[in-house]
Amino acid sequence: MTAENPPPITPSLPNALSAVQQEIVRACKQARRDPASVTLIAVSKTFDAGAITPVIVAGQRVFGENRVQEAKAKWPGLMSAYPGVALHLIGPLQSNKAKEAVALFDAIHSVDRPSICQALAKEIDSQKRRPQLFVQLNTGEEPQKAGVAPSEADAFIADCRDQYGLAISGLMCIPPVDDAPAPHFALTAKIAARNGLKNLSMGMSADFAIAIQFGATHVRVGSAIFGHR
Numbered sequence: 001m002t003a004e005n006p007p008p009i010t011p012s013l014p015n016a017l018s019a020v021q022q023e024i025v026r027a028c029k030q031a032r033r034d035p036a037s038v039t040l041i042a043v044s045k046t047f048d049a050g051a052i053t054p055v056i057v058a059g060q061r062v063f064g065e066n067r068v069q070e071a072k073a074k075w076p077g078l079m080s081a082y083p084g085v086a087l088h089l090i091g092p093l094q095s096n097k098a099k100e101a102v103a104l105f106d107a108i109h110s111v112d113r114p115s116i117c118q119a120l121a122k123e124i125d126s127q128k129r130r131p132q133l134f135v136q137l138n139t140g141e142e143p144q145k146a147g148v149a150p151s152e153a154d155a156f157i158a159d160c161r162d163q164y165g166l167a168i169s170g171l172m173c174i175p176p177v178d179d180a181p182a183p184h185f186a187l188t189a190k191i192a193a194r195n196g197l198k199n200l201s202m203g204m205s206a207d208f209a210i211a212i213q214f215g216a217t218h219v220r221v222g223s224a225i226f227g228h229r
């Protein structure tokens with residue numbers, strides 16, 4: 001992708017989606033990265049099929065939901081109407097929802113404890129489906145937040161592979177709301193690098209451009225596309 005030849009932006013795209021795409025291209029250019037190395041996950045939680053459809057029609061193909069039940073209620077219909085849409089689970093997963101999650105999602109960003117590893121390994125084996133898996137880090141070590149503490153990350157990632165046979169593709173983080181996000185993105189990138197993990201799911205509406213500077217491969221953007229929830 002050269003400066004003389006930017007990617008085409010279709011004028012009919014809904015404006016907000018188009019603005020986010022352009023900001024991704026700009027952030028990539030600044031970071032000397034290929035825009036194709038960043039996947040935009042449009043986070044559609046709380047929005048119904050009527051709000052999601054125009055975004056699919058505009059060309060967006062990767063969506064994120066944070067609840068299994070909500071996704072199950074609205075996505076099977078949309079997915080049969082629009083083949084080629086991929087769905088990512090970005091919210092917490094309970095072991096008793098692992099079966100539904102493996103059946104519905106193409107990626108799961110919230111692997112964070114042995115019981116989930118065990119449940120996912122069982123379903124991946126029995127359903128013969130392999131969603132892309134991310135280990136969620138709790139980089140701010142917030143007690144109320146899901147995710148593995150940074151000090152336990154290396155051991156947990158090794159256990160995912162060695163004890164449960166899970167292929168972990170990357171790490172995900174959600175920085176504390178009141179912190180500057182950059183140190184959290186840097187820490188996540190560092191832990192991924194030393195564990196040989198290529199993918200980084202980090203950056204939301206307020207900070208995805210910063211996350212791209214720190215190597216984000218997957219940005220999870222909700223309100224900047226769909227509006228306030």
Ligand SMILES: *Cc1c(COP(=O)(O)O)cnc(C)c1O
Pocket residue numbers: 043045066090091174204205206220221222223224
């Ligand atoms: C809701 C949510 C997002 C999107 O947040 P916005 O600020 O609306 O872009 C990203 N990641 C996770 C885990 C979420 O729950």
